[in-house]
Amino acid sequence: MLETKDILETINMIDNENLDVRTITMGISLLDCMDEDIDKASTKVYDKVCRYAQDLVKTGEDIEKQYGIPIINKRISVSPIGMIAAPCQSKNVVKFAQALDKAALNLGVNFIGGYSALVQKGFSAGDYAVIDSIPEALAETERVCSSVNIGSTKAGLNMDAVKMMGKIVKQTAERTADRDCIGAAKLVVFCNAPEDNPFMAGAFHGTGEADCVINVGVSGPGVVRATLAKHGEGKSMDEIADMIKKTAFKITRMGQLVAKEASKRLCVPFGIVDLSLAPTPAVGDSVAYILEEMGLESCGCHGTTAALALLNDAVKKGGVMASSHVGGLSGAFIPVSEDAGMIAAAERGTLDITKLECMTAVCSVGLDMIVVPGDITPEVISGIIADEAAIGMVNSKTTAVRLIPAIGKKAGDSLNFGGLLGKGPVMPIREGKPDVFINRGGRLPAPLQSLKN
Amino acid sequence: MKAIITVVGKDTVGILAKVSTACADANVNIIEVTQSVLQDMFAMTMMVEIDKSSLELEQLREKLEKVGEETKTKIHVMHEDIFNSMHKI
Numbered sequence: 001m002l003e004t005k006d007i008l009e010t011i012n013m014i015d016n017e018n019l020d021v022r023t024i025t026m027g028i029s030l031l032d033c034m035d036e037d038i039d040k041a042s043t044k045v046y047d048k049v050c051r052y053a054q055d056l057v058k059t060g061e062d063i064e065k066q067y068g069i070p071i072i073n074k075r076i077s078v079s080p081i082g083m084i085a086a087p088c089q090s091k092n093v094v095k096f097a098q099a100l101d102k103a104a105l106n107l108g109v110n111f112i113g114g115y116s117a118l119v120q121k122g123f124s125a126g127d128y129a130v131i132d133s134i135p136e137a138l139a140e141t142e143r144v145c146s147s148v149n150i151g152s153t154k155a156g157l158n159m160d161a162v163k164m165m166g167k168i169v170k171q172t173a174e175r176t177a178d179r180d181c182i183g184a185a186k187l188v189v190f191c192n193a194p195e196d197n198p199f200m201a202g203a204f205h206g207t208g209e210a211d212c213v214i215n216v217g218v219s220g221p222g223v224v225r226a227t228l229a230k231h232g233e234g235k236s237m238d239e240i241a242d243m244i245k246k247t248a249f250k251i252t253r254m255g256q257l258v259a260k261e262a263s264k265r266l267c268v269p270f271g272i273v274d275l276s277l278a279p280t281p282a283v284g285d286s287v288a289y290i291l292e293e294m295g296l297e298s299c300g301c302h303g304t305t306a307a308l309a310l311l312n313d314a315v316k317k318g319g320v321m322a323s324s325h326v327g328g329l330s331g332a333f334i335p336v337s338e339d340a341g342m343i344a345a346a347e348r349g350t351l352d353i354t355k356l357e358c359m360t361a362v363c364s365v366g367l368d369m370i371v372v373p374g375d376i377t378p379e380v381i382s383g384i385i386a387d388e389a390a391i392g393m394v395n396s397k398t399t400a401v402r403l404i405p406a407i408g409k410k411a412g413d414s415l416n417f418g419g420l421l422g423k424g425p426v427m428p429i430r431e432g433k434p435d436v437f438i439n440r441g442g443r444l445p446a447p448l449q450s451l452k453n
Numbered sequence: 454m455k456a457i458i459t460v461v462g463k464d465t466v467g468i469l470a471k472v473s474t475a476c477a478d479a480n481v482n483i484i485e486v487t488q489s490v491l492q493d494m495f496a497m498t499m500m501v502e503i504d505k506s507s508l509e510l511e512q513l514r515e516k517l518e519k520v521g522e523e524t525k526t527k528i529h530v531m532h533e534d535i536f537n538s539m540h541k542i
Binding site for chain 2: 002003004006007008010030064066067068069250253254256257
């Protein structure tokens with residue numbers, strides 16, 4: 001028989017500590033949808049996505065009812081459209097984004113990821129057209145998410161792509177300026193992008209994946225914070241790490257259960273569980289509060305990077321035994337606008353973009369959901385992307401940049417996206433122009449650690 | 454298939470009777486019950502067999518939540534697997 005205290009602990013986690021399965025994401029390969037005629041290709045894309053994912057939302061809801069666990073999002077990731085667009089001579093690749101948006105609307109999923117290009121070493125046919133069309137695609141669709149991988153530890157950094165993405169991020173914000181620049185919140189620039197990530201906006205279905213696969217992202221910053229609040233007082237770092245590991249284990253086991261069940265019901269292979277602490281703007285569901293619970297007066301003060309390193313590592317160690325396959329981004333996310341504690345710290349001025357950049361060296365992703373002044377130049381955005389990608393490249397980890405230039409606003413103002421994307425104060429950026437450096441173009445060579453063979 | 458019913462709240466007369474009547478009405482067999490009363494707080498967990506239940510799990514949950522409202526307690530009905538996966542290795 002199960003122990004009463006264990007049962008009550010689980011119920012309390014769900015009722016009061018925001019424990020949930022953040023997303024069930026179905027990855028669908030579109031490699032068989034390629035066609036020289038873009039209209040035919042986009043019809044094939046729409047048909048395949050609708051056919052494969054027709055039961056996704058209902059199955060998610062059924063599992064939610066059976067187990068009594070909230071499953072917040074049901075989402076879809078597809079093969080990078082840069083690849084699917086390769087045979088099309090047409091420049092009007094936005095049609096793919098429209099097909100994906102229509103499919104997402106029809107299926108009832110809130111985001112569909114994969115309007116992406118992988119250009120870490122160079123552009124192939126299709127990639128350039130897709131990247132160039134991102135501002136239009138994200139302005140004209142509601143549910144499509146886009147990502148571009150501009151570097152990797154193996155390939156180095158594609159500085160031509162870095163330069164291009166500075167402009168694209170800025171244009172994307174400008175085209176959606178009337179909607180709090182939300183387009184830029186759906187665009188991620190990666191280094192070392194994982195091919196099985198279920199979390200948006202950076203999800204896409206990698207080329208080495210099966211035709212269709214189910215990936216699950218679990219969450220639970222609120223649970224970790226509550227555990228530390230209840231039992232953490234006076235404990236040493238070893239004990240804190242142990243508590244986080246145990247909690248991460250339980251959270252991940254729940255994710256594994258849901259993933260297996262979804263895979264069985266949809267007759268689709270189970271891919272991975274991504275055990276990420278993904279905050280939401282809900283009070284209590286914050287990674288910053290976990291760091292503060294560890295003993296920091298405010299997230300962003302000295303000591304924050306060390307606390308985050310401990311958290312990120314303990315989450316992985318606890319989760320890895322709980323699931324047969326762990327993948328995706330797995331660790332702790334630090335998206336500023338989606339985390340009540342980060343927003344508060346940014347408003348207080350204790351958390352700035354420089355500290356966030358340090359933190360990304362030890363967290364699971366990167367500079368995420370950061371609102372910057374609207375007059376930021378494309379070259380400065382490229383500079384931020386290059387810095388962040390260099391951290392990822394040298395440390396063999398995923399890093400990403402999701403900046404939202406707040407068009408027409410300056411430091412001290414704020415943007416409000418609503419829902420899971422939250423709200424964020426405009427953060428000041430560093431002075432000085434990196435223009436000459438960014439305009440050199442070419443490739444930044446891969447580091448020595450890429451030569452592992 | 455088994456489910457776990459938990460009842461937590463202020464102790465009053467007839468909580469157990471009302472919950473078990475609701476189970477019997479739905480042809481849900483109670484396998485095991487543990488309960489404790491700490492001061493005046495009542496906590497009970499029940500393991501029940503739901504294979505022959507006349508109600509879907511979701512309907513049973515709604516029915517028992519109503520009992521919870523009547524008895525001013527918080528009642529949860531959850532599938533056994535979730536606890537097994539989280540608390541057993």
